Amino acid sequence: MDLRRRLVGSLSLLLAALLAGTALVQLYSLRADVAAEVRASSQLVTVLLAAGTLAPDQAQALQPLLAQAGLRHLSIRTEGQVPLQPARDSLSGWLGLEALVPPQPEQQIRIGQQTLYIAPYPHSEISERLADTVRLWSTLLFFSGTTLLVAWWSADRALRPVRELEASLHRLARGEPDPALPQFDLREFGRVARAIDHLAQALGAARVAQQALARQLIKVREDEKRTLARELHDEMGQTLTALNVTAAHLERHGATMAPAEVGECAVELRRELRTCSGQLRGMLKTLRPHGLSAHGLQQALADLLQGWRSKQTAITFELLLPAELPAVDEQLALVIYRVVQEALTNVVRHSGAVSCTVQLQATAVGLQLDVMDDGCGLPSDLAWQGGLLGMRERISMVDGQLQVWHGPAGGLHLHAQFPVRQQSCAGVAELAGVTA
Secondary structure, three states, rough: OHHHHHHHHHHHHHHHHHHHHHHHHHHHHHHHHHHHHHHHHHHHHHHHHHHHHHHHHHHHHHHHHHHHHOOEEEEEEOOOOOOOOOOOHHHHHHOOOHHHHOOOOOEEEEEOOOOEEEEOHHHHHHHHHHHHHHHHHHHHHHHHHHHHHOOOOOOOHHHOOOHHHHHHHHHOOOOOOOOOOOOOOOHHHHHHHHHHHHHHHHHHHHHHHHHHHHHHHHHHHHHHHHHHHHHHHHHHHHHHHHHHHHHHHHHHOOHHHHHHHHHHHHHHHHHHHHHHHHHHHHHHHHHHOOOOOOHHHHHHHHHHHHHHHOOOHHHHHEEOOOOOOOOOOOOHHHHHHHHHHHHHHHHHHHOOOOOOEEEEOOOEEEEEEEEEEEOOOOOOOOOOOHHHHHHHHHHHHHEEEEEEEOOOOOOOOEEEEEEOOOOOOOOOOOOOOOOO
């Protein structure tokens, strides 16, 4: 049952009950009015019959009968009685009803040997109408008050599940995984409860993804530290050791060495320093690529692919770039570079591909990046974790979108859309590099 039917049903039952009660009140009032009219008519006939049978000197015998007759709308008196004065009613006087009925002269009528004086008496009708009006207003007030109370009760009972929904949302806001919603009878609240359950599932998945991303970032930082330490030890350490040996040789034998030997040592030192400088540039380039402005992104991507080609991975890399790219800020350029870097790392480590193509092109709404390989692709139950999760988070930083699907000839197709902002965003912190 939905909320509208429940409210309409409750109010309909109330209205039917009130209408039935009003009908009973009116029927009872009608019965009393009819009985009073019949009684007054019978009393009038009795008075007239008694007046026709009394002698002229027995007029006083009619006075008690007239006093107890309870006549309606008429005033009857004998010749010796004082005319009936209407009772002063404050309500009828305040409403000005008495002014609507001007005094009417008495009519003399001869019945038998008695003379009676009959005049209209509208004040009894005014009193009856006022009583009926008060009774009607009382019924309407009761009717309205009861309707408002039942409407309030029905709305409060129907909207009571809102408190349950509010409590479930507070539980979700506190980080509880289960909203703990009861079963609702009303269809509207049932739909809201299902939506909250879906929201709870989405929030739970987002929390799991966030935790996985945090763990991945911590792992990446530790891996980068280990890689940097290994490279410093294996490469720069050896170069620095060679420099130290040459410098020590000069220190011990410099005074006795021939100029030609000193020159050879200087050449050796310069060669080792150039090697050390190259190794340092390579490490810095891995940590932070330089020249990622509007005109440096293409060259940075070209250098990245050339670096993979030089490592002899047995994979043919192809880079497709337009002649000119729109102006992009440093943050967007860095995100594109890191996404391509992560995608190529995954291709080399996991795909088993023979060829890989990276294509960056300008569209009407921004930039479009495609990374395609002919490897084994991903499992059917694709999950956003590891490197894919990191790429998606990076792309979302610049309001981009990422899609991954299997290529028509096998392999994996990574497709990303990036909106291009008109103004640069300087000083935005870079996310740590994410590896699979």
